[in-house]
Amino acid sequence: xxxxxxxxxxxxxxxxxxxxxxxxxxxxxxxxxxxxxxxxxxxxxxxxxxxxxxxxxxxxxxxxxxxxxxxxxxxxxxxxxxxxxxxxxxxxxxxxxxxxxxxxxxxxxxxxxxxxxxxxxxxxxxxxxxxxxxxxxxxxxxxxxxxxxxxxxxxxxxxxxxxxxxxxxxxxxxxxxxxxxxxxxxxxxxxxxxxxxxxxxxxxxxxxxxxxxxxxxxxxxxxxxxxxxxxxxxxxxxxxxxxxxxxxxxxxxxxxxxxxxxxxxxxxxxxxxxxxxxxxxxxxxxxxxxxxxxxxxxxxxxxxxxxxxxxxxxxxx
Amino acid sequence: xxxxxxxxxxxxxxxxxxxxxxxxxxxxxxxxxxxxxxxxxxxxxxxxxxxxxxxxxxxxxxxxxxxxxxxxxxxxxxxxxxxxxxxxxxxxxxxxxxxxxxxxxxxxxxxxxxxxxxxxxxxxxxxxxxxxxxxxxxxxxxxxxxxxxxxxxxxxxxxxxxxxxxxxxxxxxxxxxxxxxxxxxxxxxxxxxxxxxxxxxxxxxxxxxxxxxxxxxxxxxxxxxxxxxxxxxxxxxxxxxxxxxxxxxxxxxxxxxxxxxxxxxxxxxxxxxxxxxxxxxxxxxxxxxxxxxxxxxxxxxxxxxxxxxxxxxxxxx
Numbered sequence: 322x323x324x325x326x327x328x329x330x331x332x333x334x335x336x337x338x339x340x341x342x343x344x345x346x347x348x349x350x351x352x353x354x355x356x357x358x359x360x361x362x363x364x365x366x367x368x369x370x371x372x373x374x375x376x377x378x379x380x381x382x383x384x385x386x387x388x389x390x391x392x393x394x395x396x397x398x399x400x401x402x403x404x405x406x407x408x409x410x411x412x413x414x415x416x417x418x419x420x421x422x423x424x425x426x427x428x429x430x431x432x433x434x435x436x437x438x439x440x441x442x443x444x445x446x447x448x449x450x451x452x453x454x455x456x457x458x459x460x461x462x463x464x465x466x467x468x469x470x471x472x473x474x475x476x477x478x479x480x481x482x483x484x485x486x487x488x489x490x491x492x493x494x495x496x497x498x499x500x501x502x503x504x505x506x507x508x509x510x511x512x513x514x515x516x517x518x519x520x521x522x523x524x525x526x527x528x529x530x531x532x533x534x535x536x537x538x539x540x541x542x543x544x545x546x547x548x549x550x551x552x553x554x555x556x557x558x559x560x561x562x563x564x565x566x567x568x569x570x571x572x573x574x575x576x577x578x579x580x581x582x583x584x585x586x587x588x589x590x591x592x593x594x595x596x597x598x599x600x601x602x603x604x605x606x607x608x609x610x611x612x613x614x615x616x617x618x619x620x621x622x623x624x625x626x627x628x629x630x631x632x633x634x635x636x637x638x
Numbered sequence: 639x640x641x642x643x644x645x646x647x648x649x650x651x652x653x654x655x656x657x658x659x660x661x662x663x664x665x666x667x668x669x670x671x672x673x674x675x676x677x678x679x680x681x682x683x684x685x686x687x688x689x690x691x692x693x694x695x696x697x698x699x700x701x702x703x704x705x706x707x708x709x710x711x712x713x714x715x716x717x718x719x720x721x722x723x724x725x726x727x728x729x730x731x732x733x734x735x736x737x738x739x740x741x742x743x744x745x746x747x748x749x750x751x752x753x754x755x756x757x758x759x760x761x762x763x764x765x766x767x768x769x770x771x772x773x774x775x776x777x778x779x780x781x782x783x784x785x786x787x788x789x790x791x792x793x794x795x796x797x798x799x800x801x802x803x804x805x806x807x808x809x810x811x812x813x814x815x816x817x818x819x820x821x822x823x824x825x826x827x828x829x830x831x832x833x834x835x836x837x838x839x840x841x842x843x844x845x846x847x848x849x850x851x852x853x854x855x856x857x858x859x860x861x862x863x864x865x866x867x868x869x870x871x872x873x874x875x876x877x878x879x880x881x882x883x884x885x886x887x888x889x890x891x892x893x894x895x896x897x898x899x900x901x902x903x904x905x906x907x908x909x910x911x912x913x914x915x916x917x918x919x920x921x922x923x924x925x926x927x928x929x930x931x932x933x934x935x936x937x938x939x940x941x942x943x944x945x946x947x948x949x950x951x952x953x954x955x
Contacts, residue, residue: 364739364740364743365739365742394714395732397711397712397714397731398715398733398736398739400733401708401732401737402736402739402740404761405736405737405740405761405762406740407743415712415715415718415732415735416714416717417718418715418718418735418739419715419716419721419722419724422681422724422735422739423681423723426681426724443723444722445721
């Protein structure tokens with residue numbers, strides 16, 4: 322079966338599955354809608370961490386060990402910046418810096434974030450559409466036991482240590498959905514919408530917070546399938562499990578399924594886990610969700626496409 | 639003898655002598671007034687090539703082979719930028735980039751160029767004052783056989799190939815002299831003002847074009863000594879000789895001496911040359927001006943300080 326596929330993705334974990342889908346599909350069949358709630362200005366540069374993770378994954382430029390940034394990276398800039406007395410809490414590799422400088426230059430000259438991303442994808446030979454959820458600024462902030470923190474302050478500077486009590490997506494109410502993202506969700510040939518194994522609260526919720534996004538997903542012509550970011554009750558990377566606990570959720574795939582209950586048609590849990598109990602009325606299926614190599618990514622993508630092609634539920638708008 | 643010394647400097651050649659003076663003098667005894675006519679915005683960053691050359695020279699971070707930029711440099715940023723379809727005609731090393739990013743960030747937050755430079759010098763442990771000639775933008779432009787060119791377009795992109803017919807310092811008439819530079823020139827304990835072996839037309843003239851600069855130098859309490867940028871009628875680096883020829887000057891140290899005649903008290907030519915003829919009425923002295931190593935730099939600095947301490951002429955304001 323063919324048709325267009327949309328992935329909703331945050332950073333590293335989501336980007337791996339986006340890469341698998343990219344390899345499993347034909348050229349031009351994938352649109353990735355990326356979280357931009359983590360975007361921030363640093364050293365005067367516009368940094369879009371999740372878009373970058375997705376671009377690097379699809380261009381096969383990701384560092385396989387660190388899990389973020391570019392492979393074969395060097396750190397001369399940071400070393401020199403440290404010598405000049407600059408701010409060094411956020412690590413920017415020498416090659417990675419090209420992305421932030423080029424993006425900032427293009428944005429300053431009046432291009433949109435999607436225009437910049439499209440141009441960069443074109444230069445890197447990526448035959449997929451990577452779109453920010455909105456051209457407008459949405460900024461994830463967290464209320465913690467240390468007060469309100471900007472996302473990167475929490476995530477990088479404070480290494481997710483503060484206890485999260487609440488989170489908010491500043492600017493989301495005023496943000497307009499990226500028009501090509503809306504158009505992609507309205508396609509008649511839509512085959513699947515995949516909610517990638519990203520942090521449901523900090524990576525996927527900001528996307529869903531853009532007015533119109535949730536409705537467009539629920540109304541779309543294809544099955545909506547979410548992949549668990551938790552295996553054995555733990556997140557592979559990042560603070561998803563810690564935050565669930567702090568926010569009073571039961572920590573596990575079932576709670577994630579319930580979190581997505583009014584959005585999705587199928588929830589995919591990891592085959593090493595028992596089927597999630599109390600997953601609301603959401604149908605579930607098992608898959609090998611751990612992605613340690615490219616083959617894992619492609620296999621998971623193929624499994625998800627096969628599940629979508631079975632059209633798991635009567636999709637009720 | 640002690641006292642304060644001021645150096646007027648452009649990029650590489652001037653920076654070498656500034657380094658020699660820095661090593662020959664005590665901490666805090668040197669002020670370098672730097673040309674900022676070569677400054678430009680590139681990739682959205684504020685680049686000050688001459689200030690950087692001086693900072694790197696004094697911090698002993700200069701690349702000894704290329705003659706510009708930082709030693710032990712890597713080029714991952716440029717490589718990645720090329721891959722993203724960015725502009726790559728102006729080479730920015732990974733370590734060097736820290737300077738431009740940090741400067742741009744500080745300028746954008748409202749700091750002055752001298753404030754930024756002072757902070758960077760402080761972080762690098764430089765005990766000298768490196769000052770832009772003005773906080774205001776002055777931009778060197780050249781009228782060539784290909785029309786008017788921005789300095790870096792001429793110097794880097796077109797590799798000094800176009801024939802120069804005229805040059806101008808845009809913004810110079812409105813620029814205000816950097817206040818600490820003026821104060822340094824007015825010091826009662828001023829020991830010497832050294833015009834470094836930089837391009838007289840493109841590196842020193844922009845400094846002199848700032849209203850008040852020339853007067854302040856002529857009025858100052860110390861001898862003003864210029865060092866030839868030409869040896870055997872050739873510039874060691876850069877287009878000085880080519881430009882002199884194109885502008886109809888006789889190419890040689892004598893013509894440089896005449897160019898500076900109403901400013902200086904002594905002109906220093908290279909010991910391998912014959913004493914310049916037709917050097918107007920400017921007294922001349924010979925020195926080993928070739929600076930192939932740190933010892934050369936220090937020895938030339940000491941020779942210049944000795945010449946200054948002899949107070950070569952009755953300085954007539």
